[in-house]
Amino acid sequence: MPRHLIDIQDFTQEEIAALIARSEDIIARPQDYQDSAARQKLATLFFEPSTRTRLSFEAAMLDLGGSILGFASQDSSSATKGESVADTIRTVQCYADIIAMRHPKEGAPLVAARHATVPIINAGDGGQNHPTQTLTDLLTLHREFGQLHGLTIGLCGDLKFGRTVHSLIAAMARYPGVHFVLVSPKELVAPDYVIDVIKRHGATYEECRTMDAVMPKLDALYMTRVQRERFFNEADYVRLKDSFILTPDKLKHAKPNMIVMHPLPRVNEVSVLVDALACAKYFDQVRYGKFIRMALILKLLGRDAA
Ligand code: ASP
Ligand code: CP
Secondary structure (H helix, E strand, O other), X not given: OOOOEOOHHXXXXXXXXXXXXXXXXXXXXXXXXXXXXXXXXXXXXXXXXXXXXXXXXXXXXXHOOOEEEEEOOHHHOHHHHOOOHHHHHHHHOOOOOEEEEEEOOOOHHHHHHHXXXXXXXXXXXXXXXXXXXXXXXXXXXXXXXXXXXXXXXXXXXXXOOOHHHHHHHHHHOOOOOOEEEEEOOHHXXXXXXXXXXXXXXXXXXXXXXXXXXXXXXXXXXXXXXXXXXXXXXXXXXXXXXXXXXXXXXXXXXXXXXXXXXXXXXXXXXXXXXXXXXXXXXXXXXXXHHHHHHHHHHHXXXXXXXX
C-alpha cells in the first residue's frame, strides 16, 4: 500500500524531523537531487484555485528531474461532466506515480486515497486541512528558532475556515511547551475539533479578540485571510473581512525576534508596509515550500534514503 499525506498527523514527529533535515540538505546541495525522481511523474489535480501550492509542487518535481501533468481548475477536468473523485483517481494513476490534489470538499483527498494505488497528497481540502502548507510552516519555524518545542504562536484571523491554521495547530500541539494564542472575531473561532486536538496533546491555549495585549508574548504571529469562498453569505464576509489589519505600528511591542507568518494569498490583513521589516517571513515561507515538497515527494516515492 502506498503512503499518503492526507492529515499532518499521518506523519510522526520523527518523520517530520527527517523531512526538515532533508529539506535543509536540498537547500544546501540542490545539485545532488537533480535526478532523484528521474522518470517519475507528478500529477497536480487542482479543483480549486492555487498559485503557490500547485506551482511549488510542480517546481519541486521538475527540480528532482521528474515530469509533471495535471489540471489547474475543476472546469478543465471531466469533474464538470459529473465524474467522481474515485474515477478521476483511478484514471490519473494510470499516467502518474504520485498525485497532489486540492479540492473544495472536505475529505475528498481521503476518498481519493482509498481508491489509489499511488501516493496521494492533500494540497488543501475545503476548510479542513492543508498539511503541505504546514510542512512549509514547520520548516520556516525550525529555520528561525532551531526548534519547534516551547514556542508561543499567535494565530490571527479566520480560525474557523482557515485550513492552514487547523493543520498547523494539529502539528504544533504535539511539541512540548507549545502555547497557542487564538485571535479572531467570535464568529470565526477555531472549531471544537481543533481545540480538542490542543487539549488531547496537553498543549495550552487562550482565545482573545484583539492582538495588542498578546503581542509581547508571541514568538510567531501567523496571520490569515478571511476565507471568502467558505462563507454562506457575502454580507457576513464584508462585515468580518477587515477584522484584523497588521501594521508596523501594531508590532511595536513585539519581541525583537518575533516573526510574522502568513500562508498567502494576502488580501488586507497584513499591510504592505510590514513587508520591509525583518520580522516578515511570508515570502521565505513561499521559498521553503518548494524544498519541503521536494523532500515530501522523495519520501512518498520511497526515494528518501540518503
Ligand atoms: N493558500 C492557503 C489555502 O489554500 C491560505 C488561503 O488561501 O488563505 O488554504
Ligand atoms: N499557501 C497556499 O496554499 O497558497 P495557494 O492557495 O496560492 O496555493
